[in-house]
Amino acid sequence: MDRTQRPRSVLDSLGEELIGILTPVSICMFTVVLLVCLLNSDPSSSASFSSIATAAYSETDSDSPWDKLLGAFLNSLVFVAAITVATFLLVLLFYLRCVRFLKLYMGFSAFVVLANLGGEISVLLIDRFRLPVDSVTFSILLFNFSVVGVLAVFMSRFSILITQGYLVVIGVLVAYFFTMLPEWTTWVLLVALALYDLAAVLLPVGPLRLLVEMAISRDEDIPALVYEARPVIRDDSRLVQRRVWRDRRSSQNDDDLENNEVVNVVVRAEEEEQRSEISVPLIERSRPESSETFLEGIGLGSSGAIKLGLGDFIFYSVLVGRAAMYDLMTVYACYLAIIAGLGVTLMLLSVYQKALPALPVSIMLGVVFYFLARLFLEVFVVQCSSNLVMF
Amino acid sequence: MHRSFEIIGKVMTVAAGIGYALLALGPSLSLFVSVISRKPFLILTLLSSTLVWLVSLIVLSGLWRPFLPLKANVWWPYTLLVLSSVCFQEALRFLFWKLYMRLEDVLDSFADRISRPRLFLTDKLQIALAGGLGHGVAHAVFFCLSLLTPAFAIIALAFVTIHTFSMVIAFEGYAKGNKVDQVIVPVIHLSAGMLTLVNFASEGCVIGVPLLYLVASLTLLHCGKMVWQRLIESRNQSGPTLR
Numbered sequence: 227m228d229r230t231q232r233p234r235s236v237l238d239s240l241g242e243e244l245i246g247i248l249t250p251v252s253i254c255m256f257t258v259v260l261l262v263c264l265l266n267s268d269p270s271s272s273a274s275f276s277s278i279a280t281a282a283y284s285e286t287d288s289d290s291p292w293d294k295l296l297g298a299f300l301n302s303l304v305f306v307a308a309i310t311v312a313t314f315l316l317v318l319l320f321y322l323r324c325v326r327f328l329k330l331y332m333g334f335s336a337f338v339v340l341a342n343l344g345g346e347i348s349v350l351l352i353d354r355f356r357l358p359v360d361s362v363t364f365s366i367l368l369f370n371f372s373v374v375g376v377l378a379v380f381m382s383r384f385s386i387l388i389t390q391g392y393l394v395v396i397g398v399l400v401a402y403f404f405t406m407l408p409e410w411t412t413w414v415l416l417v418a419l420a421l422y423d424l425a426a427v428l429l430p431v432g433p434l435r436l437l438v439e440m441a442i443s444r445d446e447d448i449p450a451l452v453y454e455a456r457p458v459i460r461d462d463s464r465l466v467q468r469r470v471w472r473d474r475r476s477s478q479n480d481d482d483l484e485n486n487e488v489v490n491v492v493v494r495a496e497e498e499e500q501r502s503e504i505s506v507p508l509i510e511r512s513r514p515e516s517s518e519t520f521l522e523g524i525g526l527g528s529s530g531a532i533k534l535g536l537g538d539f540i541f542y543s544v545l546v547g548r549a550a551m552y553d554l555m556t557v558y559a560c561y562l563a564i565i566a567g568l569g570v571t572l573m574l575l576s577v578y579q580k581a582l583p584a585l586p587v588s589i590m591l592g593v594v595f596y597f598l599a600r601l602f603l604e605v606f607v608v609q610c611s612s613n614l615v616m617f
Numbered sequence: 618m619h620r621s622f623e624i625i626g627k628v629m630t631v632a633a634g635i636g637y638a639l640l641a642l643g644p645s646l647s648l649f650v651s652v653i654s655r656k657p658f659l660i661l662t663l664l665s666s667t668l669v670w671l672v673s674l675i676v677l678s679g680l681w682r683p684f685l686p687l688k689a690n691v692w693w694p695y696t697l698l699v700l701s702s703v704c705f706q707e708a709l710r711f712l713f714w715k716l717y718m719r720l721e722d723v724l725d726s727f728a729d730r731i732s733r734p735r736l737f738l739t740d741k742l743q744i745a746l747a748g749g750l751g752h753g754v755a756h757a758v759f760f761c762l763s764l765l766t767p768a769f770a771i772i773a774l775a776f777v778t779i780h781t782f783s784m785v786i787a788f789e790g791y792a793k794g795n796k797v798d799q800v801i802v803p804v805i806h807l808s809a810g811m812l813t814l815v816n817f818a819s820e821g822c823v824i825g826v827p828l829l830y831l832v833a834s835l836t837l838l839h840c841g842k843m844v845w846q847r848l849i850e851s852r853n854q855s856g857p858t859l860r
Binding site: 559601 | 656657658659660661664665667668671674675677678679681682685686687695698699702703706724727728731733734735736737740743744756758759760761762763764768769772773776806809810813814816817822825
């Protein structure tokens with residue numbers, strides 16, 4: 227049997243889109259865990275992180291658990307309220323067609339994230355590893371890095387690999403800073419955001435749903451920081467071409483000549499410190515049945531790319547980063563839970579074919595697995611392995 | 618001066634840690650890179666089988682939580698522990714196989730719909746391998762990676778091998794209804810678990826670990842023989858018609 231003549235099995239390329247979105251999520255989580263392990267090993271240098279999320283209550287070690295819980299609730303309430311206000315503001319601006327202003331503001335916020343947060347983390351890393359870098363070189367490098375990042379995120383016709391890399395970097399930077407929130411606040415905040423996401427996308431009065439409907443009715447793209455998996459174009463000769471340039475659709479362009487694409491978009495605005503990043507939970511472009519799609523049966527269009535909002539990257543990584551502060555076992559458990567949640571969400575997406583919130587399932591599973599691992603698993607495994615009993 | 622020693626000490630620990638981790642997971646990493654990373658579906662299978670193993674471990678730890686922590690240096694509760702855990706995991710393995718059969722049907726009908734050939738034997742073996750590797754990697758991560766020492770790494774390597782290849786044997790055994798294969802997998806798992814109990818005796822690990830590796834190599838040999846036989850069978854079946 228000649229190997230090269232054997233027809234390609236169905237297994238060779240199934241599930242490629244899913245891997246295309248799982249890989250950057252995993253890279254983002256892994257980088258945040260790495261940063262947490264590297265930079266938090268020194269307990270004496272704990273910088274207190276004050277932002278809107280700790281405005282109502284800042285946790286100290288001496289409070290009782292009930293106080294901490296109450297404080298965490300207050301913090302999350304304030305944060306979610308701030309996000310709701312910001313999202314409604316976004317809806318208003320989009321309604322008044324101030325799209326240009328939104329794009330400029332997003333470029334500005336991306337620049338601030340890359341320069342400010344990126345600079346802070348770089349300084350921490352330089353301090354930790356004693357790298358010999360002078361301030362002039364450092365500022366030049368940082369400035370260049372940030373400017374290229376802003377261009378990558380907002381210019382169309384930019385190399386898609388660099389764009390994806392910069393989006394992951396932005397996600398990592400923001401997520402690392404969120405992990406510096408106090409512990410109880412982080413967990414309650416994650417749950418609150420998951421619930422908010424659910425409400426904002428699925429309720430008819432939710433701001434994100436309004437935004438989606440407006441975008442669909444005007445056939446426009448919402449200006450947002452969105453991670454787009456590289457779309458794969460297949461043709462009959464079984465050649466797989468990957469789109470190298472990112473194609474940006476704007477209201478002036480006409481549709482693709484090959485297909486009509488329906489873009490369902492969900493946007494969520496987050497506020498942290500003075501910045502706001504617009505991020506999109508989940509979008510699916512579905513292709514019509516007549517086009518040649520290799521994976522039509524499974525329900526995810528092969529040339530349509532799966533899009534995941536940057537906010538989802540950020541909060542998944544925050545959860546895993548917070549788990550890393552406890553133990554590696556919890557990291558692994560939370561990672562698997564989040565991936566499973568993401569898989570479930572994508573399956574639901576292919577069933578329901580409309581905009582879905584990507585946070586709730588993953589965050590809930592992640593939180594559940596974290597507490598199960600911490601309470602049950604650790605005792606069990608340590609008990610067994612400390613006596614070298616394994617199965 | 619003190620700072621540089623501290624940094625050197627930290628670096629050496631990091632290197633040692635990476636070394637132990639690679640000791641336990643090196644072969645699985647090479648398996649992953651060469652076989653599994655080429656087909657995205659196998660990566661998904663690996664992730665889902667890891668999840669299944671994690672869930673089984675959580676259920677087991679939930680069941681045993683009231684009885685822990687066990688008294689030190691008393692070994693018979695651990696027998697019960699290992700026995701119950703192995704039974705539960707083998708039952709779960711059977712359920713996993715049932716799920717896989719249904720998935721196979723879906724894939725076959727999908728392949729028919731887009732007029733591509735159905736799953737080859739090597740595809741099925743690769744899926745079983747990915748499933749086993751998932752179990753093995755989960756075992757190594759949970760039992761070894763949090764407490765990185767050479768002893769854990771060496772034992773974890775044996776277990777990774779056992780898990781990976783016994784999954785292949787189990788899937789083929791259940792698929793063909795071969796009683797020998799079906800029985801040998803729980804037996805291997807149980808004996809491997811029991812062998813680690815030998816570590817309780819002082820200097821017990823000198824006997825326990827080589828025996829464990831004996832079991833692992835037996836698993837490897839049996840799996841290799843079985844796969845070889847199957848491949849030859851299928852080649853004989855389909856050989857004349859392919860030309």
